[in-house]
Amino acid sequence: MGPTKKSNKGEISIEDHRGKIRLRWRYNGVRYPLNLPYAYTAENMHHATVKIAEIKLDILKGCFDPTLEKYREVPSQSLPIRKPARQKGSPIQQNGSQVDRGNQDDNYPINIKDLLSLFVYWVINIKSVDIENTSYYFNAKRLLEKWKDLPIDDVPEKLNSLKVAPTTYNDRLTCIRGFFAWLFKKGKIPANPLDDVKRRKKRKRLSDKRRPLTETEILLFLDAIKNDTYCPAASQFKHSHYYPFFHFIFQTGVRNAEAIGLRVKHVNLVLRTVEISETFARTKKGTNHSARIRKGTKTENTRYLPLSDELLDMLRVQVKDKQADNFVFLSPKGLSIDDHMLQQRIFKPVMKALGFGDKDLYVARHSYGTRSIEQGIPATSTAYAMGHSTVETVIRNYVAIAKPSTSLAQISKKN
Incomplete structure (x- = not known):
């Protein structure tokens, strides 16, 4: 491993203390040492990494335990690899003699609690995600903690018994299956028990809140926003401030967080394109500016959308005199847009006032997809x-709700 390197001030250092891992750091003027029950080897460094992440997170949250009892660990054996069951009557060598154990085998149960620290390590270091601020991984972690005494072979049955919506079920399945696949790749488990488990099918029913708007309805809504038609006279901030944002999401169909996270550097006025490569996503802490984090797109891809003359003119005004890393669309207070509050305070009231019913902001995306196909x-x-x-x-999502075909493709007859 080599000599221990001195960490920067404020960091948690990893040291070799009599062949075992020891962490050292200073907090509020006090120096803390924490001995971990793992040999100081490259293979065990992930234990130190996970523990450092836990301590740093507690410091940030203001719940650091100065007694360190919360962070101490009981020495644990390495995870056993389950051997294939021995056939009935197979002899086993014991003390130099053959012993027949009948149906007994050498399987060792691996419970979820044996894997919890590895799950945190996988999320933080392999998936590069802040587990405490990402609902997808945080909720999966809570579920695994609830099942801590469950053998991993029983996970499929336990997962199937969950009485949750298909979307929630599929999220938990995908997350835990991905974690198990990583464990299998690393040789921690002999097989992935969720390999053959199918996702639950969603009912093909579009909520009225996201039922697409017609072009006429979209234009009426944008006009009402632009002219503050339904903006209360006593309102501190006018509806028209958000007109560029509404215009952009209806014209491009991008996700809310993608539009909120759009930065000046992503707009190319010369090539007449806009780059969609990141989001400013909400977390389980909320939808306001301070609760959001910068992330990649949902599918981790980058796409370039062409700009119409109308969008080009609008964005030219939006990016004027702004720095490259500034947001294109801002709230009246100069922060990122809170799409939840925007939906509740402006979008829904205007939609209802126009007679279009109770609509979600996401209807802009559904309207674009349907309009595109039509x-x-x-x-x-x-x-x-x-x-x-x-x-x-x-x-x-879109072809089934677009206009029905008025004719079928024909096969021309040869003369």
């Missing part, structure tokens, strides 16, 4: 523009 744009192009990973998503 106007004859290929599903592949629509999928690219909307940032979908597969064409099937477009076909499932």
